[in-house]
Amino acid sequence: MELKPEQLATQLESGPLRPAYLIAGPETLRVLEAADAVRAAARRHGVAEREVFEAEGNPREPDWDAITATMRAPSLFASRRLIEVRLPTGKPGKDGAALIAEFCADPPADITLLVTAGEWSRQHGGKWSEAIGRIGQVAIAWAIKPHELPEWIERRLRAHGLKADRGAVQQLADRVEGNLLAAAQEVDKLALLSDGSTLDAQRMESLVADAARFDVFRVVDAALNGQGAQVSRMLAGLRAEGEAVPALLGMVIMELQRGAALARISERGGNLAAEFKAQRIWDAKQPMYQRALKRHGVARWEAFVAQAGRVDRIAKGRGQPGEDPGDAWLALERLLLAVAEPRAARLLSASR
Known part of the structure; x- marks a missing residue:
């Protein structure tokens, strides 16, 4: 089942660590934070070693031979490892798709696979992503629509222990102009400046800089x-x-x-x-x-x-x-x- 990145993060807080995860989508902040949640969960479950494989060359793909060798080699420093594969295009190619499907068919007990992708659409998936979904979790960070942004901001405020009325939330949404990173930075700042009272539109106006910079x-x-x-x-x-x-x-x-x-x-x-x-x-x-x-x-x-x-x-x-x-x-x-x-x-x- 396809999850939202925030749903994945919630599951990871109390659930088991799965053998594989795919996190993809155009909302970079949500992809990064969901990947951070996987890394944090891995550490809590005793995964002490992490290896990252970036895409390079043309076509832009990771070195699949190197990944294969890493998966088959025993760990040098720890009993469990997190292997990250980053796909900017969201397409692993024929070799990558085969390797991921093979891994998922019989996942090693000492490896957790984390695949992240920046580009994603309904056409990007395939047997390799379905294989990850069968043994792990797939989370897609679709772009936040304008009418969804206030709810996203309100959840983030609550996560920081902040309360704001509807007018204040909408004002912040208008100011950040769909920029989730700017919204996250403003919420972080509000957590430092707030006196604990419910934020209204006037208080929000005085605390928040205009993050929707018109550059x-x-x-x-x-x-x-x-x-x-x-x-x-x-x-x-x-x-x-x-x-x-x-x-x-x-x-x-x-x-x-x-x-x-x-x-x-x-x-x-x-x-x-x-x-x-x-x-x-x-x-x-x-x-x-x-x-x-x-x-x-x-x-x-x-x-x-x-x-x-x-x-x-x-x-x-x-x-x-x-x-x-x-x-x-x-x-x-x-x-x-x-x-x-x-x-x-x-x-x-x-x-x-």
Whole structure:
């Protein structure tokens, strides 16, 4: 049975240590905390030795031969071991799937296997993950939906011995803007600052910093992820904070040029994975670019870059002859909304 990471952590507190665990999903904080719960349970059950195998090379997979050798070799320092296998893509490949299934068919008494993955969907699973589920536990950290965030925050507050009314919880949810790590950090801080009384919205306002920082990195990420509403809200926040459009455009232009370069390689059937590596785009951020590339072709990416230049001229009061001086903030919002949503591309032509 598939569990939520929090359910797995609860089971581990009093239940037995299973031979194998799979923890995967896009919510990194929940994956990390569930994996920490497995490690803590392993220590309580006398597991003193831990070995970690990271994915490397192309395709990005762990060294399955080394893992096989480790599983078959006796422990040098302890009677029981925890072997961790980290799969950024959530796909072990043919060799890895066979090894995991073989392990689960006859798990050694002295080994607990922990597999973690950053990417996950209904298509990622297979016989290997089903094998883990038969002898152990599978926990998937699906993305927290906006309407689920207040409940997640309230549970975390209770776990820290804090009480808050509905208005306070919602206020914190609005501030962290879906960022679970920011929410966790704020709850940790509240645990230190609270006097033990129930937190209301006014008290929350005075204690919590605005963790939903409206920085340009997150604005661009929202545009690439197709989150138009987020783009508008974050830009409004940046403007209210006194930011200047020219200060933001360096990052915006760099990301649009990167998108154009990736689109050219994708269109001609080139090695996109190699280009991701060359441009130092982390595994965790690659799906975001891939989604953006599906929405726009090369011509549109090049149009975005050209439009960014126009926004820069407007912001600096250097518009070309006959060019509408316009509002730099509005022009920037139209540009990023067009990146987020193909249907919004008509806004660009309307602004010329």
